Amino acid sequence: MKIAVIGCGYVGLVTAACLAGFGHTVTGVEKDPAKVNALKEGSIPFYEEDLAPLVAGGLRKRKLLFLEKIDESIAGAEVIFIAVGTPSLRNGAADLQQVFKAAGEIAPYLKKYTVIVNKSTVPVGTAKRVWEAIKENLTREIPYDVVSNPEFLREGKAVNDFFQPDRVVVGTGSTRAQQVMKKVYARLIADGTPFIWTTPEAAELIKYAANAFLATKISFINEIANLCEAASVDIDTVARGMGLDKRIGGEFLRAGPGYGGSCFPKDTRALVHIARSYGQRVLIVETAVKINEQQKGRMVKKIRGATGGLKGKTIALLGMAFKPGVDDLRESPAVAIAERLLAAGARLQVHDPMALGRVKEVFGARINCCQDPYAAVTRADALVIATDWPEYRKLDLARVKKLMNTGDTPVLLDLRNIFTPQEVRGYGFRYQGVGRGWKGEPENGLEK
Ligand code: UDX
Numbered sequence: 001m002k003i004a005v006i007g008c009g010y011v012g013l014v015t016a017a018c019l020a021g022f023g024h025t026v027t028g029v030e031k032d033p034a035k036v037n038a039l040k041e042g043s044i045p046f047y048e049e050d051l052a053p054l055v056a057g058g059l060r061k062r063k064l065l066f067l068e069k070i071d072e073s074i075a076g077a078e079v080i081f082i083a084v085g086t087p088s089l090r091n092g093a094a095d096l097q098q099v100f101k102a103a104g105e106i107a108p109y110l111k112k113y114t115v116i117v118n119k120s121t122v123p124v125g126t127a128k129r130v131w132e133a134i135k136e137n138l139t140r141e142i143p144y145d146v147v148s149n150p151e152f153l154r155e156g157k158a159v160n161d162f163f164q165p166d167r168v169v170v171g172t173g174s175t176r177a178q179q180v181m182k183k184v185y186a187r188l189i190a191d192g193t194p195f196i197w198t199t200p201e202a203a204e205l206i207k208y209a210a211n212a213f214l215a216t217k218i219s220f221i222n223e224i225a226n227l228c229e230a231a232s233v234d235i236d237t238v239a240r241g242m243g244l245d246k247r248i249g250g251e252f253l254r255a256g257p258g259y260g261g262s263c264f265p266k267d268t269r270a271l272v273h274i275a276r277s278y279g280q281r282v283l284i285v286e287t288a289v290k291i292n293e294q295q296k297g298r299m300v301k302k303i304r305g306a307t308g309g310l311k312g313k314t315i316a317l318l319g320m321a322f323k324p325g326v327d328d329l330r331e332s333p334a335v336a337i338a339e340r341l342l343a344a345g346a347r348l349q350v351h352d353p354m355a356l357g358r359v360k361e362v363f364g365a366r367i368n369c370c371q372d373p374y375a376a377v378t379r380a381d382a383l384v385i386a387t388d389w390p391e392y393r394k395l396d397l398a399r400v401k402k403l404m405n406t407g408d409t410p411v412l413l414d415l416r417n418i419f420t421p422q423e424v425r426g427y428g429f430r431y432q433g434v435g436r437g438w439k440g441e442p443e444n445g446l447e448k
């Protein structure tokens with residue numbers, strides 16, 4: 001099939017490359033000329049596992065092309081995906097400007113029946129509004145349908161998630177559009193992937209509800225973690241005890257400094273706004289958002305308590321990306337914590353395996369970026385693990401202790417619970433995790 005994808009940001013590029021991987025001929029349209037030139041050379045502006053070889057293969061086989069403008073070359077496409085950004089407005093609502101702009105620009109080039117697909121995360125009712133935006137800009141009568149087909153891609157695992165999704169959601173009231181979408185995803189249908197064929201509105205809401213639920217699960221476990229601290233109970237044991245119940249499931253029950261990234265914070269805020277626009281409240285989601293904000297403050301308080309005041313202290317901060325495996329700082333709790341530590345007068349020595357370049361862009365000379373974690377801990381008053389990169393699990397804690405500034409009992413604040421308290425204390429550190437109120441030894445060994 002001939003397919004166009006408007007917007008080659010994160011979702012757009014993964015979608016374009018994966019559709020080319022299915023054997024379709026895909027044109028990716030990206031308005032940033034520097035990005036287009038880089039993409040034509042196979043160079044990707046962010047790190048994503050398995051994406052570079054997929055883009056390179058698509059370019060080589062001429063299944064994947066990149067263009068700067070929506071023009072005649074998209075006219076023959078059977079399907080046009082809109083995958084542009086929908087950032088948060090100040091009031092939390094999703095800003096749909098780019099979506100409607102893309103729809104308006106597509107319209108004059110439609111020559112035959114075309115299916116336009118919303119990949120961007122958009123509020124309930126947007127498919128209808130996109131249909132109208134196209135209608136207004138058509139230069140002649142052409143049949144078309146607008147379909148909602150939200151993505152559920154996790155950063156760092158996006159290619160895998162595209163080819164092996166838990167489910168695919170397609171919202172359309174048109175059987176003609178449904179047939180076209182069945183051709184787009186023929187491979188996944190053959191693989192037995194569950195498909196949900198529904199209305200555009202339901203598809204739009206499924207995306208927000210799924211993300212808000214996962215974000216709520218994290219805020220829930222963080223709140224229980226705070227209770228664990230007060231009640232001298234270990235959160236990992238509680239999470240495991242909960243997660244083995246199949247109805248609950250063990251995933252997204254890791255306590256920490258709160259969720260970040262390009263989706264959860266934005267989508268939870270947007271859902272709160274969508275509900276209000278219908279005269280409803282989603283109180284659980286509102287609270288999840290509030291807990292997530294508070295959690296970052298709690299982490300700073302923890303660090304302040306452990307160091308006996310932040311002013312003039314040197315803090316080693318390991319991990320700045322919003323999660324391991326990515327170089328993305330968007331809404332990263334580590335970034336928010338770093339800002340608050342700086343505001344309180346602390347000096348920061350920071351390391352991240354992948355995101356240091358972006359850290360320099362955000363913080364400039366305000367923090368000291370270190371190329372390896374041992375440089376970051378050198379002469380530090382406290383060590384804070386803010387992102388659960390697996391390499392930090394392998395830190396030589398005896399060496400770390402020697403390098404730090406704190407004499408006999410340096411403090412390690414493990415905001416992602418990557419260590420067990422016992423092992424860290426065994427090296428002579430003071431240890432604080434999140435929700436690890438219990439100071440005793442586990443009776444039957446903590447499974448890690
Ligand atoms: C998420 C959804 O998983 C994906 O389906 C959707 O399409 C986009 O948003 P992503 O933003 O890539 O994906 O990150 P994810 O792996 O879900 O993690 C989000 C945040 O939650 C991270 O900051 C992570 O550290 C945090 N998290 C996750 C926890 O704090 N605890 C957990 O148990 C799980």
